[in-house]
Amino acid sequence: MATVYFTRALERFLAAPSATVPGATLGEALGAVFAERPALRGYVLDDQGALRRHVAVFVNGSLVRDRERLSDPVGRDDEIHVFQALSGG
Numbered sequence: 791m792a793t794v795y796f797t798r799a800l801e802r803f804l805a806a807p808s809a810t811v812p813g814a815t816l817g818e819a820l821g822a823v824f825a826e827r828p829a830l831r832g833y834v835l836d837d838q839g840a841l842r843r844h845v846a847v848f849v850n851g852s853l854v855r856d857r858e859r860l861s862d863p864v865g866r867d868d869e870i871h872v873f874q875a876l877s878g879g
Contacts, residue, residue: 791810791811791813791866792810792811792812792865792869792870793808793810793811793870794811794820794823794870794871794872795869795870795871797872797873799874800830800833800872800874803833804827806827806830809822809823809827813864814863815860815861815862815863816847816849816856816861816862818864819864819870820834820835820860820870840857840858840860841854841860843875844874844875845874845875847870847872849862
């Protein structure tokens with residue numbers, strides 16, 4: 791099962807501990823996290839189910855490609871990191 795990690799900055803607003811979850815795609819893995827912590831969904835996904843613009847997600851250090859359908863594959867021992875993308879402005 792993959793492990794999902796959330797940025798520490800998120801902890802200021804919501805409980806966001808790391809979670810080891812099942813799933814063959816990013817969407818399935820995040821769905822498993824959101825089933826346990828539904829408040830995180832609104833932080834990570836927009837109302838269409840796509841990644842919000844201010845969120846960057848990496849699987850094993852590579853930026854995900856499918857921000858809309860979340861179809862990037864996820865392996866059993868993969869690490870998923872969810873970050874808030876900050877601008878310099």
